[in-house]
Amino acid sequence: MKLALVCLAIIAHFGLRLSAYNRINSLAWPRRTIKRIVKLMFVETWLTPVIIGLIYSRSFRSLATGDFVWKELPWALRAYGILCLILGAGLFALWLLWRPLFGIEHADARRSSRMERATAEDIDRFARTPKCRWAAKIPGNQLLDLSIDSVELPVPRLPRELDGxxxxxxxxxxxxxxxxxxxxxRVIERALAFRPEMFALTGDIVDAQECVSWLPELFQPATAPDGSFFILGNHDTRVSDPNDIREQMSAVGWTDVGGRCQPASLRGVDITMMGNEWPWFGRPAPAEIEAVTAKNPERALKICLSHSPDQFDWARRHDVDLLMCGHTHGGQGRLPLAGPILSPSWHGTRWASGDFYRAPTTMHVSRGLGGVHLMRIHCRPELSLLTLKAA
Structure with a gap:
C-alpha cells in the first residue's frame, strides 16, 4: 500500500506538470517567454523526483521490505506528496470525465474517414528537407497520412434552407x-472534389517568412459559391508582419474575418459571419456583434471561425450556432484508449479534437493539417468536410 501511494504521488507529480504545460501554451505570452518556462519546467519535472530519491534513497529502499516509515521523511516532502495525490486525483477524474467514451458535451455527429496513407513516392514528393524526409520514415509517424473526414454535423437552429x-x-x-x-x-484538390459551398480556414497558416509568397498559388484555386473565409492563429505571429498574410490571402479572393463580424449570405440566406483570433489577435466587440445581427432577420444563423477551442464559452455567450476551430492538433500524438495527453489549451485535452455541443453552440475542432513538430503519432492530419444538418 505504501509503495502504491509513493508511485501514485510520483505519477501525479508528472501529471500536474503536464497539465501546467498545456495551459501555459494556451496563453498569448511572448514565444521566448513560454519556451524558457517550458524548458525550466522540463528540467524541474525530472530533477525533483531524482534529487528526492537520491537524498532519501535509504528510506525509499525500505519500501521493498515493508519497513518504510512516513515520519522519516520531512514534513514538507510528505505535504507535497499528499498535495500531489489530492490534485492528481481531481485532475484525473476530470480528464476521465471528458473522454469520448462518456459522450459528455460531444455532438451527435456522424463521421466517416477515408485514409490516404503516404507511400515512398509521397515522401519523395512532399518532404522538402532532409529533416522532414527522415521524420516521415519513422515507423508510426503519420505526418503525411491524410485523413479525409466527412462529418454530418448537427446544428440545432440551422435554417431548413441550409440543411445539407x-x-x-x-x-x-x-x-x-x-x-x-x-x-x-493536394489537400485543396481533395477539398474541391467535395464541391464545398464555403471554405473556412482557422489559422496557423504560415510559420516561415519564405512561405508567405506561396499563398497566392496555393489558395487562389480554393473557391466556393458562398466564399472562402479565414483567420490567423498564434503561429502566424512568427513572420515579420502578419498583415502580409492577410494581404496575400485577400488578394486572391479570401475574406479576412479575423476580429470582425459581418453579414454574409449562404444559399441566399442572410447569416452573421465572425472571426475570433483571441488571445493572439482580436475578436469582435459585443457592440459590433449586436450592430451586425440587428440588420439580419431575427435568429439569423451565426457562424464563427476561432483558432482556439478555448473560445467555446465566448461563442456561447454571443449566441453562436457553429464554431469551427483548430490549434490543438488533436494532441499531435494519441495513446491507445487514453487519447491525447498534450494539448495547448486552458482546458487541457478536453476539446483536443472532435465535435461538441453546449447550447446553443455546435463546435467542430480539427486536428489540423501540419505542425512545426514533424511527428504525428496515432493522429493523422485532418481535412474536415462538414455537412450541416438540422438537429
Missing part, C-alpha cells in the same frame, strides 16, 4: 518550408 450545407474546413496548415507546397495543393 457543405463546408470545407482547413486548419493549422503550418507552412514551415519542411513540406513542399504540393502537399497543401
Amino acid at each position: 450545407y457543405r463546408i470545407a474546413h482547413l486548419s493549422d496548415i503550418h507552412l514551415t518550408g519542411h513540406l513542399h507546397r504540393a502537399y497543401t495543393a
Whole structure:
C-alpha cells in the first residue's frame, strides 16, 4: 500500500506538470517567454523526483521490505506528496470525465474517414528537407497520412434552407518550408472534389517568412459559391508582419474575418459571419456583434471561425450556432484508449479534437493539417468536410 501511494504521488507529480504545460501554451505570452518556462519546467519535472530519491534513497529502499516509515521523511516532502495525490486525483477524474467514451458535451455527429496513407513516392514528393524526409520514415509517424473526414454535423437552429450545407474546413496548415507546397495543393484538390459551398480556414497558416509568397498559388484555386473565409492563429505571429498574410490571402479572393463580424449570405440566406483570433489577435466587440445581427432577420444563423477551442464559452455567450476551430492538433500524438495527453489549451485535452455541443453552440475542432513538430503519432492530419444538418 505504501509503495502504491509513493508511485501514485510520483505519477501525479508528472501529471500536474503536464497539465501546467498545456495551459501555459494556451496563453498569448511572448514565444521566448513560454519556451524558457517550458524548458525550466522540463528540467524541474525530472530533477525533483531524482534529487528526492537520491537524498532519501535509504528510506525509499525500505519500501521493498515493508519497513518504510512516513515520519522519516520531512514534513514538507510528505505535504507535497499528499498535495500531489489530492490534485492528481481531481485532475484525473476530470480528464476521465471528458473522454469520448462518456459522450459528455460531444455532438451527435456522424463521421466517416477515408485514409490516404503516404507511400515512398509521397515522401519523395512532399518532404522538402532532409529533416522532414527522415521524420516521415519513422515507423508510426503519420505526418503525411491524410485523413479525409466527412462529418454530418448537427446544428440545432440551422435554417431548413441550409440543411445539407457543405463546408470545407482547413486548419493549422503550418507552412514551415519542411513540406513542399504540393502537399497543401493536394489537400485543396481533395477539398474541391467535395464541391464545398464555403471554405473556412482557422489559422496557423504560415510559420516561415519564405512561405508567405506561396499563398497566392496555393489558395487562389480554393473557391466556393458562398466564399472562402479565414483567420490567423498564434503561429502566424512568427513572420515579420502578419498583415502580409492577410494581404496575400485577400488578394486572391479570401475574406479576412479575423476580429470582425459581418453579414454574409449562404444559399441566399442572410447569416452573421465572425472571426475570433483571441488571445493572439482580436475578436469582435459585443457592440459590433449586436450592430451586425440587428440588420439580419431575427435568429439569423451565426457562424464563427476561432483558432482556439478555448473560445467555446465566448461563442456561447454571443449566441453562436457553429464554431469551427483548430490549434490543438488533436494532441499531435494519441495513446491507445487514453487519447491525447498534450494539448495547448486552458482546458487541457478536453476539446483536443472532435465535435461538441453546449447550447446553443455546435463546435467542430480539427486536428489540423501540419505542425512545426514533424511527428504525428496515432493522429493523422485532418481535412474536415462538414455537412450541416438540422438537429
